[in-house]
Amino acid sequence: MPLMSSFPSAISLTRRRALIGGAGVAAGLLLPSLARAQTRLQVTEGNVAPLPIAIPNFVPGTPSDGEVSNGVAQVITNNLKRSGLFAPIDQAAFIEKITNIDSAPQFANWKSINAQALVTGRMTRQGDGRLKAEFRLWDVASGQQLTGQQYFTSPEYWRRIAHIISDQIYERLTGEKGYFDSRVVFVDESGPAQRRVKRLALMDQDGANVRYLTRGSDLVLTPRFSPSTQEITYMEFGQGDPRVYLFNIETGQREIVGNFPGMSFSPRFSPDGQRIIMSLQQGGNSNLFVMDLRSKSTTRLTDTPAIDTSPSYSPDAARICFESDRGGKPQIYIMPAGGGAAQRISFGEGSYSTPVWSPRGDYIAFTKQGGGQFAIGIMKPDGSGERILTSGFHNEGPTFAPNGRVVMFFRDPGGGGGPSLFTVDISGRNELKVPTPGYASDPAWSPLLS
Amino acid sequence: MKVDKTLIASVALHVLVIGWGLVSFSARSLEAPPPESMPVDIISADQLSKVTAGSKTGEKDKPKPLVEKVAEAKPVDDTAGKITEKPEVKTEAAPEPPPKPVEKPVEKKPDPPKPVAKHEPKDEPKPVEKKPDPPKVDPIAEALKKEEAKKPKPKHQAKAAPPKPPEPKRERVFDESKIAALLDKRDPTRHAATGETLNSTSSLGAPRGTAATLSQSELDALRARLTKLWNVQAGTEHPEELIVDIRIRLTPDKRLAAPPEIVSRGSSPRYRAAADAAMRAVLQAQPYDMLRPATYDQWKDMIVTFDPRQMFNG
Numbered sequence: 001m002p003l004m005s006s007f008p009s010a011i012s013l014t015r016r017r018a019l020i021g022g023a024g025v026a027a028g029l030l031l032p033s034l035a036r037a038q039t040r041l042q043v044t045e046g047n048v049a050p051l052p053i054a055i056p057n058f059v060p061g062t063p064s065d066g067e068v069s070n071g072v073a074q075v076i077t078n079n080l081k082r083s084g085l086f087a088p089i090d091q092a093a094f095i096e097k098i099t100n101i102d103s104a105p106q107f108a109n110w111k112s113i114n115a116q117a118l119v120t121g122r123m124t125r126q127g128d129g130r131l132k133a134e135f136r137l138w139d140v141a142s143g144q145q146l147t148g149q150q151y152f153t154s155p156e157y158w159r160r161i162a163h164i165i166s167d168q169i170y171e172r173l174t175g176e177k178g179y180f181d182s183r184v185v186f187v188d189e190s191g192p193a194q195r196r197v198k199r200l201a202l203m204d205q206d207g208a209n210v211r212y213l214t215r216g217s218d219l220v221l222t223p224r225f226s227p228s229t230q231e232i233t234y235m236e237f238g239q240g241d242p243r244v245y246l247f248n249i250e251t252g253q254r255e256i257v258g259n260f261p262g263m264s265f266s267p268r269f270s271p272d273g274q275r276i277i278m279s280l281q282q283g284g285n286s287n288l289f290v291m292d293l294r295s296k297s298t299t300r301l302t303d304t305p306a307i308d309t310s311p312s313y314s315p316d317a318a319r320i321c322f323e324s325d326r327g328g329k330p331q332i333y334i335m336p337a338g339g340g341a342a343q344r345i346s347f348g349e350g351s352y353s354t355p356v357w358s359p360r361g362d363y364i365a366f367t368k369q370g371g372g373q374f375a376i377g378i379m380k381p382d383g384s385g386e387r388i389l390t391s392g393f394h395n396e397g398p399t400f401a402p403n404g405r406v407v408m409f410f411r412d413p414g415g416g417g418g419p420s421l422f423t424v425d426i427s428g429r430n431e432l433k434v435p436t437p438g439y440a441s442d443p444a445w446s447p448l449l450s
Numbered sequence: 451m452k453v454d455k456t457l458i459a460s461v462a463l464h465v466l467v468i469g470w471g472l473v474s475f476s477a478r479s480l481e482a483p484p485p486e487s488m489p490v491d492i493i494s495a496d497q498l499s500k501v502t503a504g505s506k507t508g509e510k511d512k513p514k515p516l517v518e519k520v521a522e523a524k525p526v527d528d529t530a531g532k533i534t535e536k537p538e539v540k541t542e543a544a545p546e547p548p549p550k551p552v553e554k555p556v557e558k559k560p561d562p563p564k565p566v567a568k569h570e571p572k573d574e575p576k577p578v579e580k581k582p583d584p585p586k587v588d589p590i591a592e593a594l595k596k597e598e599a600k601k602p603k604p605k606h607q608a609k610a611a612p613p614k615p616p617e618p619k620r621e622r623v624f625d626e627s628k629i630a631a632l633l634d635k636r637d638p639t640r641h642a643a644t645g646e647t648l649n650s651t652s653s654l655g656a657p658r659g660t661a662a663t664l665s666q667s668e669l670d671a672l673r674a675r676l677t678k679l680w681n682v683q684a685g686t687e688h689p690e691e692l693i694v695d696i697r698i699r700l701t702p703d704k705r706l707a708a709p710p711e712i713v714s715r716g717s718s719p720r721y722r723a724a725a726d727a728a729m730r731a732v733l734q735a736q737p738y739d740m741l742r743p744a745t746y747d748q749w750k751d752m753i754v755t756f757d758p759r760q761m762f763n764g
Contacts, residue, residue, distance in 0.1 A: 039752040043673055044760045046682035046731075085683055116681065116730055139726065141733040142709075146726070174683055175720030362687065405685070427685030 050087035051173060053080060054115035054140075056098045057091070061124020061132065068158045069123040072133065075162035076119065076169070078206060079180045082423075083170060083406075084430030089115055101136055110140045117146070117173060121165070123158070131155045135165050137172055147172045159208060164450060179401040180205060183446040184408065185223045185232050188212065189418050189439035196418075200234060202249065205401070205445070207435035213247060222266055222397075225446040227315075227359065228273035232444075233257065235265045244278050246293070258291050258298060266309045268356075271317045277301070279309040288322060288339075301339040312356045312364075313337065314381070321345075321355045321364050321381070332366060334381060345383030354397055357381070359447070360404030363426060367396045367409075376409045378426055389428045394419075399445045408434065410441040495666035668749075671740035680731040682758055683723075689758040691716070692724035696732055699751050704738040713753060728756040 055077045058069035080086035096109035101120040110118050121135035134150040147168055151161055160181060167178025188201035188210075200213035200220050213232070214220055221242075223234035232247045244257040244267040257267065263281035270277065274293055279286040288301040288308050302308045306326035313320055314337075321334050327344060330351040335342035346352040350370020357364050363378040368388070375391035376398050394412040401408070405426060412419040418439030424431040434443075686692065695714035699707040710732045712725050732754065741749045 039748050041669060041673060041676075041752060041754045042757060043676045043680060043731075043754060044757050045677045046680035046727075046756070046758060046761065047678055048682045048684050048761065050684075051681055139730065141730040171719065173723055173726070175718065175723030425685050429684055 050085055051116050052087045052089055052114050053117040053119065053169075053173075054089045054094065054110055054113065055080070055119045056094055058121035058123050058133075058135070059098060059101055061122050065123045065125055065131075068131065068155070069121075072121065072123060072158060072162040072165070073119075075159055075206070076166045079163065079166035080169065082206070082432055084425055084432075085170070085174055089113055101134065104143065104145075105138065107138070107140050107143050110138075115140050117169075119165075119169060125155065126152070129155070131158060131161070133158075133161045133165070135168075137169050159204065160449070163204070163206075167448075176405060177403040177448075179403045179406060179445075179448070181449050182402050183225075183449070184399075184421075184434075184443050185213070185225055185446070186410075186421060186436070186443040187220060187223065187441045188437065189441060190216075193416070193418070200232070200247070201436075201440070203436070210437055213249070213252075222442055223444050224268045225444045226269040226273040227271050227447050228269075230446075231269075231273065233267040233269060233276055235267065241281075244276065246276070257293075258296070260289075260298075266311070268312050270313050271315050277311045277313065277320065279311070288320070299339075301335075302342070310354050314357050315359050315361045319381070321357055323353045323355060332364065332379075332383075345379065345381070346386075347383065348386060356398055356400060358400045358404040358426075359402055360400075362404065365398035365400060365407050367398065376407065376424070378407070387426075387428060389424045389426065390422070390431055395422075397442050399443050401445050402448045408443045408445055410443060412441075495670070498666070665742075665745075668741055668745065672735075672738065672749075675735050675738075675740065676731050676754065676756075679734045680756060681727050682761060683727075686758060686762050688720075689762045691718065692721060692758055694721075694725045694728040694756045696725075696728050696754050696756070697751070698732055698754060700738060700741075700749060702743065702746055702750075704741055705736050706733070707750075714755075724756070724758070728754075731756070 055073050057073045060066045060069040077088040081088050093113050094109075095112060096106055098105060098120045101122050105118060105120060107118075116139075118138040118140055119135060120138070121133065124132045124134075126132050130152045131154065132150060132152050134148070136148040137146045138144070139146050149165070149168060151164065153161055163181040166180040170176070170178040170180065182205045183202055184205055185200060185202050188199045189196050190199075191197045197216040198220055199216040200223055201210055202213055203210040214236075219237040221235045221237075223232050225232055230249045232249060234245055234247065235242050236245050241263045242265055244264045245254055246257050247254045257276055257278070258264065260280050263286075265279050265281075265286075267276050267278040269275070270290070275290050276293060277288060277290045280289050285305055286307050286309055287303055288311050289298050290301060291298045301311075301320070302322075302324075304324070304326050306324050307330075308322055308324045308326070311320050311322040318337055319334055320337050321332055322342075323330050324333050324342070325331075326333075330353050331344050332346040332352045332355045333342040333344050345364075346366070348368065348370075350368055352366050352368050354367045355364050356366075358378075362380065364381055365376065365378045368375045368377050373391050374393070374395045375388045376395045377386055377388040378398075379386040389407060390409075390411075392411065393414045395409055396412075398407045398409045400406070401423075406423050407426060408421060408423045410419045410421050419441040421434040421436055421440045421443050422431055423434055434440075693714060694712060694716075697711040697713045701707045710729055712729070714725075716722070716725070738749070
């Protein structure tokens with residue numbers, strides 16, 4: 001075995017092993033090729049950071065499209081930045097100016113500014129007056145196009161196009177559904193604290209395009225978006241008892257839901273938008289009822305000497321979560337959608353209210369009160385994994401983004417001011433104020449528009 | 451005087467009591483047998499890998515000579531003859547081994563039982579194992595030959611093999627190890643000679659030593675690089691669905707020889723996004739400077755697993 005002892009290189013060692021093992025010469029030479037693939041490395045820690053992405057202004061198809069081209073890039077930049085998962089790179093750092101989106105960019109120019117992804121696009125006014133939007137999403141490291149789309153729309157809807165493109169980028173890079181092409185209905189509050197005027201208002205999820213749905217002569221509360229249609233249900237204090245109303249955004253039509261004796265409140269749609277579940281007052285108590293919007297038939301779901309309220313369907317419409325004080329303090333319960341035995345799921349200190357089921361089904365968000373604080377939190381539908389997302393003087397009324405990743409709520413700092421809207425990731429990170437014209441409360445997120 | 455007696459009695463009593471107390475307490479005292487001292491050296495992972503590695507300049511401490519087969523003691527003439535053989539082997543690295551292994555298994559079969567009875571168990575099992583192996587060798591070798599015939603890899607191997615034979619020559623010329631190798635010449639001859647007992651332990655390192663395997667520090671450096679470049683989404687839910695295995699093949703100049711290949715399976719959009727993120731990390735980690743050329747065999751083809759579960763517990 002002189003060869004073996006002469007030089008302990010990698011090859012001779014592996015050969016020795018092979019020879020010692022009694023392997024033949026051929027195997028001795030070839031075994032390393034088997035062993036080669038067996039070097040395995042486990043990487044279990046990564047860099048949890050927003051993904052650096054470059055979004056240069058879109059290329060104007062004609063000289064008059066410059067403004068909208070820049071606007072689309074800005075809306076996309078703002079959306080992705082607010083999501084907390086992306087870090088758009090300042091355009092001032094860009095080395096290359098994109099002038100043609102039909103050829104591949106010089107990826108070295110984008111690598112050098114640490115961009116991991118690059119969005120290029122073009123806005124072109126068509127001969128028929130419509131606006132054509134095109135975009136491409138590039139992986140800078142591999143030089144691959146990850147996705148690309150083109151859309152046609154009326155020029156006034158350019159912001160929606162920007163939201164749709166944002167969703168495409170978000171979905172491709174995170175693997176989760178987007179939520180940018182959605183709206184939020186909320187209660188706009190104006191005037192002095194003594195005579196506060198409350199109006200129903202609607203806006204894009206980024207705070208743009210605010211419009212008012214009611215005039216403010218009557219008090220409105222708890223607006224809720226239909227998960228499947230462009231309808232809103234809410235409670236309004238009119239001349240008599242508070243009533244649940246249905247409002248169609250497209251037509252502006254408004255109607256009372258059912259005609260019940262006493263108060264009806266805290267309405268919410270079923271996932272298919274065909275039913276409204278709500279609380280009806282019965283003496284000093286309230287019980288849950290569900291009304292079919294087409295047949296107008298009403299079904300009682302609970303019959304207890306307690307206050308049952310704030311019902312919310314699971315996305316598969318099989319179960320309902322709601323708030324009840326049947327155990328003493330308000331807590332969250334779950335029961336079958338058709339009624340039946342309810343199971344308490346909240347057991348922490350303090351009281352729990354305004355439960356709302358995530359459209360993804362994995363969490364229930366709630367308001368938790370205790371120790372002089374109001375907190376917004378989430379828990380799994382079996383009551384485990386409670387996570388407080390934010391806590392303070394007054395936080396209330398959580399509502400989920402259509403993808404279940406973000407929760408919006410309103411916060412009243414106390415003092416002479418008024419409430420404002422905030423969003424927070426369900427991980428508890430990235431709390432952001434949502435821009436509104438004035439004070440705002442009771443937000444409700446719409447489903448995706450497209 | 452009476453007072454003195456009582457005093458004496460008192461003193462005597464105290465002495466008795468205290469004396470008894472001393473005895474009894476000392477009897478009760480906890481026995482703390484001195485622990486067997488255990489020499490402990492604290493070494494780094496890197497040092498460990500060096501310690502376990504065989505080295506060219508390794509000591510020849512082993513009591514037993516390296517013996518591959520048991521045979522009757524032979525006169526000095528044979529060793530002299532083998533000394534002359536050795537240098538030839540060194541220069542012609544690859545070709546020579548073939549004949550010897552073939553001969554050995556045949557010869558070993560009759561012998562081994564005796565050494566088993568006579569000597570240490572550690573050494574024995576190995577020779578015992580050797581016997582059954584030869585039959586296995588052929589199918590593997592054949593299978594491998596077939597594989598190689600199919601794949602274009604032989605080029606890599608061909609490239610990899612040639613550079614190495616020259617290396618030993620250089621070392622003999624330049625290094626201290628050269629001196630060692632010169633001095634060693636007689637030792638290896640003994641190894642090649644037959645002896646009373648089988649001893650497969652070479653003098654240049656443990657038979658299963660990790661001489662040219664990736665050191666922990668190399669792997670750590672590689673892992674650190676990938677950790678830094680692996681961009682993970684905050685608030686990831688169900689990370690167990692996002693474990694990505696990537697096969698990377700590298701050239702000797704520490705760059706990717708081919709596009710990384712995702713070898714794990716998954717089809718959800720979330721998985722695809724996770725695979726893209728892993729791919730970006732692997733692409734950006736080029737060149738893989740932390741890897742040593744000496745261990746090229748170990749890192750030219752690796753599977754890297756990106757597993758986010760630990761990051762999102764709870």
